[in-house]
Amino acid sequence: MIRRWFPHPVLSVLLLLIWLLLKQSLAPGTILLGALLGIALARMYDLLRPPKARAHDFHLLGVLFVRVTIDIFRSNLAVARIILARNRSLNSGFVAIPLDLTDRHGLAVLACIITSTPGTIWVSYDSSANILLIHVLDLADEQVWIDTIKRRYERLLLGIFQ
Amino acid sequence: MSHDVLEAIIILAQLLLLLAMSFSITRMLRGPRAQDRVLALDALYVNAMILLLTIGIRSDSLLYVEAGLIIGLLGFAGTVALAKFLMRGQVIE
Amino acid sequence: MNHLDALPPWAAILVAVFVLLGALFAFIGSVGLLRLENFYQRVHAPTLGTTLGTFFMLAGSITCFSVLHGRPIFYEILIGVFLTLTTPITLMLLVRAALYRDREEGSQDVPRKLPGE
Structure with a gap:
């Protein structure tokens, strides 16, 4: 379930951070929209079937x-x-x-x-x-x-x- | 007093950047090959973006930063398309 | 009366140094673009503007706006992030295109094609 909705959690968080930086605000609406964008774009990225990156250290x-x-x-x-x-x-x-x-x-x-x-x-x-x-x-x-x-x-x- | 110096230094920086842009344009016109021109165009984008940042500092407006962001992204797309074209154009000839 | 007058002296000096250094590195990069002899040498020059040139200018901009507005304003670093991600890609594509064109022409100055490329 979690894998399905958050296939790339790091990517989602990065997209949310970029969105917040661009909007320069921490209003609840901005955070909500940024989170939705992060999740949606990460799922679209998953459709490309990228090879998994594994950083160990x-x-x-x-x-x-x-x-x-x-x-x-x-x-x-x-x-x-x-x-x-x-x-x-x-x-x-x-x-x-x-x-x-x-x-x-x-x-x-x-x-x-x-x-x-x-x-x-x-x-x-x-x-x-x-x-x-x-x-x-x-x-x-x-x-x-x-x-x-x-x-x-x-x-x-x-x-x-x- | 020190702020006049700051203003003068920013103007000096802008002149340097204008010179840099003119050098890029010279290289773009002179070539000699297509890849040199594309490289010069890419350098021109970056210099223009840095110049916009100095204009932003001088006029106290964050709008220029956003303009710089857009120039950076569009310049990337343009240069990638041109580089791709250089590879393909030869194949078709 | 100018908005820059509102900067305290230490910030004014810092901004001046950053702006001048940033412009200087971008300028030297473009001088290299003009002066170096062949394409493979010239391709190294603009990296000066995209690395330290942009870095110092962004530092100047962040210092100036954060001090003037009295709160941290650092979304300029997004320019830096995008630029560090995109510059290697454009330069690599450009060099590969140049190498391909030189090999097509049978130029002797570039290494021959490796079997697994």
């Missing part, structure tokens, strides 16, 4: 969030320096990274992390050989980037999703 999720925030700050400064440096020959290129992570949600999170960090971008993913292709703006040493991605992000994502 919420402590690691927090660690990952802090780490990604710090990295975004640092690489913003690094990329800004590269752009403003005059006439520096830039060595950028593609890097192929063999992955151990196979969970689809984990890969989606990794894609968002790599792309939102300035200086690196997710290019493509080979699902049969499990090889990820990224493009790096300032490529000095391929091995350094492979180690960075694997050690800083992939290990945490393996702990969270697999």
Whole structure:
């Protein structure tokens, strides 16, 4: 019964929160409408039969969030320096990274992390050989980037999703 | 006194953002390839959204924040459609 | 008389710093868009505006409106939430489209197609 009406409770609560933020009020009517919207949209989402996400370790999720925030700050400064440096020959290129992570949600999170960090971008993913292709703006040493991605992000994502 | 400085700094920020938008437009006109133009259009959306936020701060109106939200969402839809078109357009040719 | 005069000095300084930093990062991102040499380099530049540029500008806006209205106003973070969710998707799609087009043309600068892609 509960599964039927609340197939995705987290999604429903998030939609309610977004609704309350947009309306900027806590009036009973707003909360009621937001709750109805949250439940209805979550049920519609369930009709798409999405694969279930299972996050095991919420402590690691927090660690990952802090780490990604710090990295975004640092690489913003690094990329800004590269752009403003005059006439520096830039060595950028593609890097192929063999992955151990196979969970689809984990890969989606990794894609968002790599792309939102300035200086690196997710290019493509080979699902049969499990090889990820990224493009790096300032490529000095391929091995350094492979180690960075694997050690800083992939290990945490393996702990969270697999 | 310090508020004149604040006002001046916001105007300076707006000038910077206008310059940023003009750079994006230059890249959009110059290309050289279709993907460069789409990328520049996306950057233009984001700069316009940030500029709207500064206008909101200067005119004490939260309405601009909502306008920024809409620009962000429409810009996303537009860029995704164009990127999809770039992939498909070549197939049909 | 201006509504900004109602800001206490500490808030005025904070707002000024945030607004200037936000505009600066967006500006540098667009400079990169103009100056970098090829598409795969240029695609990195606008991320500056969508991450720290937007972050600082939202921080300035939240500080300004919360202090002026005397209550926390933070629904601007919705812009940040939507932008963090959508930017990776647009950039990834764009890079994939560019890669596809370059491979169609037989360009030697991009890696060859992997079997399981």
